[in-house]
Amino acid sequence: MELWFTEVHNKNSRASMRVKEHLISVESPFQKIDILDTYEYGRVLVIDGFTMLTEKDEFIYHEMIAHVPMAVHPHVKNILIIGGGDGGTLRELIKYPTIEKMDFVEIDKMVVDLSKEYLPFLKSGFDDSRINFYYQDGVEFVKDKEELYDLIIVDSTDPIGPGEGLFTENFYKDAYKALKEDGILVNQCESVYFDEDRKEFERAIGKLKRIFPKTYAYQAHIPTYPSGHWLFGFASKRYDPIENQNILEWQRYNINTKYYNENIHQGAFYLPNYIQEIIEKA
Amino acid sequence: MELWFTEVHNKNSRASMRVKEHLISVESPFQKIDILDTYEYGRVLVIDGFTMLTEKDEFIYHEMIAHVPMAVHPHVKNILIIGGGDGGTLRELIKYPTIEKMDFVEIDKMVVDLSKEYLPFLKSGFDDSRINFYYQDGVEFVKDKEELYDLIIVDSTDPIGPGEGLFTENFYKDAYKALKEDGILVNQCESVYFDEDRKEFERAIGKLKRIFPKTYAYQAHIPTYPSGHWLFGFASKRYDPIENQNILEWQRYNINTKYYNENIHQGAFYLPNYIQEIIEKA
Missing domain, CATH: 2.30.140.10 (Spermidine synthase, tetramerisation domain)
Structure with a gap:
């Protein structure tokens, strides 16, 4: 069979x-x-x-959601991670000794428990003493936070089910408020190839553009996601992802990556015309 | 049903x-x-x-196989196109008024005839008076050519069946000989995600590296090809695809593209570490 x-x-x-x-x-x-x-x-x-x-290509998603903002912001000490219960994003973040504190907010503890048991290649981050675990809704968690974080990573499911609130304008406003004056928000942002996904991407980018002074999208080749052409949002209060890329500083961390590198960082923001047009109209 | x-x-x-x-x-x-x-x-x-x-994403492949070399070589006048019987590559090439002559070599006339009839969005190039049509094996065609072409585009099927000869070392040697002293060869080069394709990519890039002084690979997001992460070979006698990119000159052609742009040109050569390693070892 x-x-x-x-x-x-x-x-x-x-x-x-x-x-x-x-x-x-x-x-x-x-x-x-x-x-x-x-x-x-x-x-x-x-x-x-x-x-x-x-297991075959998770490294692409996790390296790109973690290392791109970490290579831009010059001094990330305090991070909020929403979602990412599988642990892959934590696994990448703990490679930075300069991070002091990570608030990890996952609505579904069962994702964490099952990932630890069945997906051992992801779990190395969970034991890091800098992480505070909160098993609750990220939308609620962020509401009363003010100028606390250098970086917020929204490592969510698609905007249906429990992930839906993480694509709303109110959430992005609260996240903006929770970031310090030079903070960055990065989120998994769907893709544009299939109409259904494109509509979600358009809406998410449009909302981020209305709230953050600088909003960008960046891409990665992730074969097992629909179309393989996946997008992340990069919403920033001050830093430009290419102009402010700290290449030499990032290299000093000596982090071993299979996908991300200093050039891919730039290339990820070089989008095809048809995606640029969607972002401009959003 | x-x-x-x-x-x-x-x-x-x-x-x-x-x-x-x-x-x-x-x-x-x-x-x-x-x-x-x-x-x-x-x-x-x-x-x-x-x-x-x-029909949904052929523009990505055809723009990337045609415009990348055309934006590097400063004066392409004489081109050899092998394969590409559907017409998509020709459709992009005829946008350059500076091209004087295109030798179009397709082994299977039936692909051309059926494409003209059933794929009308591709056929606008076929009537261009600069094209000479040869319905024969590209491997044989190139054997007696010497320093004739500025650019050879190998727009082939996979290396099984009639496309197989276009991935051999002898063919690449003949193509090298058929190029002028500053000529460029570009070919569709499979992908690396599935083992079966990766082996073909490795072999093709390894052969090109042994023959051409400068060999590169560049990528595009083509959702309907396996993995969506497709690769092209760029083998060159003189020009570097990034250092010698003629941005201003290319812009003067005022060519309307949906995927390709001056930044994508660079980003296409910024490969993930795991692909760079394959190329280095090849």
């Missing part, structure tokens, strides 16, 4: 991976969580039917 | 698109040619079961 997991991009497009073993399937209070072992992609975390990460 | 076309990346991974109509299916003397009309991707050309192009 062959077992296949098929992810539905929309009613006209799909991608499928052959499954070695369906390791676990749980209905948490917030979402449906499945973890697969697959032949091509290794272990795969699926939430509400969508691939959140695969 | 729902009709789906499924492309098999390998035995463990697949992508599927819903089909409106299977427009034509032909066995040419060289290969199996199918043209589909699909809901998400528009018209799709399939050869031997592999997606060659879709």
Whole structure:
């Protein structure tokens, strides 16, 4: 018998991976969580039917969401991470000895517990003593915070289900307020290839543009996400992601990366015309 | 009834698109040619079961294979195009009034005939008076050519079937000889995500490196190709694709593009570490 997991991009497009073993399937209070072992992609975390990460290419997403802002802001000491319960973003962030404190806010503790058990390649960050764990809604958490953080990373699911609030204008306003005067917010921002995703990207970028003085999008090649052309938002109070890239300082950290490098940092912001137009209109 | 076309990346991974109509299916003397009309991707050309192009994103491939070398070489007058029977590469090249002559060598005339009939968005280049059409094997065609071309574009299928010869060291040697002293060869070069494709990429880049003084790879986000992270080879006798990029000159052509721009040109050569390592070892 062959077992296949098929992810539905929309009613006209799909991608499928052959499954070695369906390791676990749980209905948490917030979402449906499945973890697969697959032949091509290794272990795969699926939430509400969508691939959140695969062992084969999670490094691309996690390196790009963590190292891009860390290579721009000259002195990140205090970070808020919302979502990212799998641990991949923490794994990258703990490589910076200059970070003093990380508030990690994940609504669904079950994602953390299952990831620790079934996705061991992600878990090295969880034991870092600089992390404070909050298992609650990031939207609520950020409401009463003021000028606390140098960096906020929104490592969320898609804007349906528990991730929805993290794509609202009110959340972005609260996040703006929670950032210091030179703070940066980075978020996973969907993609533009399929209409359904493009609408979410447009809305998210449009909202960020109305709130932050500087808003950009950057891209990465992540094969297991729909279209493989994934986008992140980079909303900033002061720093420009290319002009303020601290190449030499970043190199001094001597961080081993498989995707990110100083050139990719720039290239990630060099978007195709058809995406630039979407951002300009948003 | 729902009709789906499924492309098999390998035995463990697949992508599927819903089909409106299977427009034509032909066995040419060289290969199996199918043209589909699909809901998400528009018209799709399939050869031997592999997606060659879709109406939705063919612009990315064709802009990137044509404009990248054209923006580097300062005076391309004489071009050899091998493959590309669909016409998309020609459509981009005829936008340059400075080109004097294009030798277009396609082994399978049926690809040209069917593309003209079923893929009208590609055909605007075919009527250009600067093109000489040769329906023969590009491997043979190039054998007796010496210092004739400023640019050779190898717009081939995958290295199985009729495209195989276009990935051999002997072909690259003949192409080198057919180029002028400052000539450039650009070729579609597979990808690295799936092992099967990566091996072909490694072999092709390794061969080019042994023959050309300067060999590079550049990338584009092409969602309907396996992994979406597609690579091109850029093998050059003299010019460096970034140092010798003629930004102002290219802008003067005033060519309308949906993907390519002056920044993407650079970003395309900024490869992830894991691809750089493959190239260094090749």
